[in-house]
Amino acid sequence: MSEDKEGFRDRISTVNEKGKRVWVFPKKPKGKFFNYRKLTSYSLLALLFALPHIKVHGDQFLLLNVIERKFIIFGYIFWPQDFYIFAIASILAVVFVIVFTIIFGRIFCGWVCPQTIFMEMIFRRIEYWIEGDYTHQKKLDSQAWNGEKIRKRVLKHSIFWIISFAIANTFLAYIIGKDQLWEIQTDNVGNHVGGLISIAVFTTVFYMVFSRLREQVCTTICPYGRLQGVLLDPNTMVVAYDYKRGEERAKFKKNEDRAAIGKGDCIDCKLCVHVCPTGIDIRNGTQLECINCTACIDECDTMMEGVGLKKGLIRFVSENGIKNGTNFQWTRRVKAYVVLLFGLLALLITLLVTRQDFQATIFRQRGTTYQTNNSGYISNIFEINLSNKTRNNYNVNLKLDDNIGKIELVVHNLKLKQEAHLKDRFIVKYPYSAMENGKRNITIIILGNGKEIERVKVRFLGPLM
Numbered sequence: 001m002s003e004d005k006e007g008f009r010d011r012i013s014t015v016n017e018k019g020k021r022v023w024v025f026p027k028k029p030k031g032k033f034f035n036y037r038k039l040t041s042y043s044l045l046a047l048l049f050a051l052p053h054i055k056v057h058g059d060q061f062l063l064l065n066v067i068e069r070k071f072i073i074f075g076y077i078f079w080p081q082d083f084y085i086f087a088i089a090s091i092l093a094v095v096f097v098i099v100f101t102i103i104f105g106r107i108f109c110g111w112v113c114p115q116t117i118f119m120e121m122i123f124r125r126i127e128y129w130i131e132g133d134y135t136h137q138k139k140l141d142s143q144a145w146n147g148e149k150i151r152k153r154v155l156k157h158s159i160f161w162i163i164s165f166a167i168a169n170t171f172l173a174y175i176i177g178k179d180q181l182w183e184i185q186t187d188n189v190g191n192h193v194g195g196l197i198s199i200a201v202f203t204t205v206f207y208m209v210f211s212r213l214r215e216q217v218c219t220t221i222c223p224y225g226r227l228q229g230v231l232l233d234p235n236t237m238v239v240a241y242d243y244k245r246g247e248e249r250a251k252f253k254k255n256e257d258r259a260a261i262g263k264g265d266c267i268d269c270k271l272c273v274h275v276c277p278t279g280i281d282i283r284n285g286t287q288l289e290c291i292n293c294t295a296c297i298d299e300c301d302t303m304m305e306g307v308g309l310k311k312g313l314i315r316f317v318s319e320n321g322i323k324n325g326t327n328f329q330w331t332r333r334v335k336a337y338v339v340l341l342f343g344l345l346a347l348l349i350t351l352l353v354t355r356q357d358f359q360a361t362i363f364r365q366r367g368t369t370y371q372t373n374n375s376g377y378i379s380n381i382f383e384i385n386l387s388n389k390t391r392n393n394y395n396v397n398l399k400l401d402d403n404i405g406k407i408e409l410v411v412h413n414l415k416l417k418q419e420a421h422l423k424d425r426f427i428v429k430y431p432y433s434a435m436e437n438g439k440r441n442i443t444i445i446i447l448g449n450g451k452e453i454e455r456v457k458v459r460f461l462g463p464l465m
Contacts (some may be wrong), residue, residue, distance in 0.1 A: 012289060013219070014216065014219060014279050023141070024214070024215055024278065025137045026275055027274040028133045028275075029120075029293075033294035033295075033298050037121075037293070038121065040111055040112070041111075041117040041120075041121040045122075049170055051174075052170065052178045053178060057391055058391070060072055060177055063177055064174055065176060065177060067175070077391075077419055079387055082355065088344065088348050089348055092344040096341060099341050101236075102231055104236070104237050104238075105237060105238035105290075105292050109218060109225070110291040110293030115222070116293065119215075119277070123160060123163070124277075126156065131152055131156065140152065160207055161203070165199075167206045168199055168202035168205075169185075172198065215277055215278045215279070215289075218278060218289070225288045232286065234319040234320045235319075235329050236318055236319075237318050237328055238316070239290060240282070240285075240314070241313065241314050242313055242314070242315070243283070244323070245265050245313060246265050246266035246313050248262060249266040249283075250266075250267065265304070265310070265313050269303055271296075271299040271300070271303055272314060274299075275298075276296060277293060278290065301314075356454075358386065358387065358390075358454050359386070360386045361384075362384050362385075362456045364380060364459075364461070365382065365383050370461045370462050377430065377431055378429065378435065378460075378462040379429045380428050381427055382427075382444075383424070384422070384425075384446075385421070386422040386446065388416045388420055388422070393416065393418050394416040394453070395415065395448070395449055396415070396416050397446075397450075398426060398444055398446060399447065400445070404431065404434050405428055406428075406429050407444070408427040408428075408429065409424075410427070430460055435462040437464065438461065438462050439459055439460065439461055440460040441458075441459055441460070442458060442459075442460050
């Protein structure tokens with residue numbers, strides 16, 4: 001393309017030359033790929049709204065309680081001590097996104113991203129129902145405020161607010177838990193002012209995102225769109241226009257031999273532009289605004305079928321596929337990322353399998369060294385921190401792995417509740433004769449309900465003999 005034809009890359013599609021926003025009124029999509037998207041989207045939405053209400057062993061199936069630092073994933077409880085597992089899982093997720101993008105482009109955005117699903121499958125559908133297709137929406141937007149426009153806008157935004165309220169409550173259920181959210185909703189308002197403010201804030205944020213920001217989230221806010229520029233390569237499968245077959249563009253005339261007179265298959269109907277939810281012209285090539293939603297594929301295929309031309313003028317294909325007619329190639333870059341992905345997956349599985357139900361740390365109490373008494377014993381004060389990741393309660397006892405020293409508990413009945421944390425002090429005593437150069441390495445055995453649950457090695461200090 002010439003420099004003039006590349007000018008569209010100097011700005012995003014939803015901002016004009018003066019820096020003002022261009023409001024997008026996309027045509028109502030339909031077609032094979034859109035039907036697949038609806039099936040995928042509504043399945044994911046059903047899962048999103050259902051998961052907070054599913055319980056396993058009395059706990060929520062999925063909970064990300066940042067406030068209490070308690071995370072439940074697929075019924076398994078994770079605590080701050082398991083942060084390293086989350087770190088590996090986060091890295092794994094990033095690498096997965098990279099691999100997926102290198103191979104399939106930004107298809108995640110168009111098919112799985114919650115922003116797109118809510119916008120295109122709920123809010124946009126309501127808009128079509130109330131205001132009509134894109135031509136009717138443009139007409140309504142440009143006309144003066146009258147009874148019809150006020151009625152439709154009030155109805156639309158009222159429904160938008162109700163849906164935003166439902167979304168806000170659902171996301172809060174993942175953060176604070178369904179039971180606590182229900183308590184906020186049904187209890188005395190004065191007892192949960194903070195919680196109600198949170199619901200109001202979340203509702204407002206979601207409402208503004210889906211009523212005002214819309215595609216701006218995908219084109220200017222979301223960092224994933226920016227990553228495309230460094231992740232995509234000529235081998236990546238994307239939604240693309242076959243310029244070799246489509247150019248030169250010209251309007252369709254019945255019974256003409258387009259190839260003989262130098263015309264391409266693109267009849268310049270611009271339906272691919274009208275249906276795009278981010279307002280781009282896919283015929284200009286791959287652009288950061290493209291979310292691979294496939295709406296343009298459906299429209300183009302429908303038009304090609306209608307005029308008797310071969311479908312697939314716009315399709316999933318790589319740049320090399322259009323230019324050279326080649327299929328997807330497993331390059332060294334792709335193979336390296338795939339190997340890294342499976343390596344991280346194996347590491348994560350290993351960490352999950354070897355994850356312990358208890359985690360204990362024992363250290364000498366700060367500010368203390370050792371104490372001596374007339375009975376010939378040396379004592380050290382220790383502090384124990386014990387986490388219980390199970391759903392069982394335990395009576396905790398401590399003992400030494402030798403018969404020389406002894407342990408005295410400050411609290412004689414240590415109780416470790418389910419999914420809880422225990423912190424307390426205890427005293428360890430050893431005779432002078434047991435010391436070697438003023439120290440001794442000892443092992444403390446932690447017993448839960450009479451069974452060993454953990455062993456911790458510590459250093460016992462005493463005077464130099």
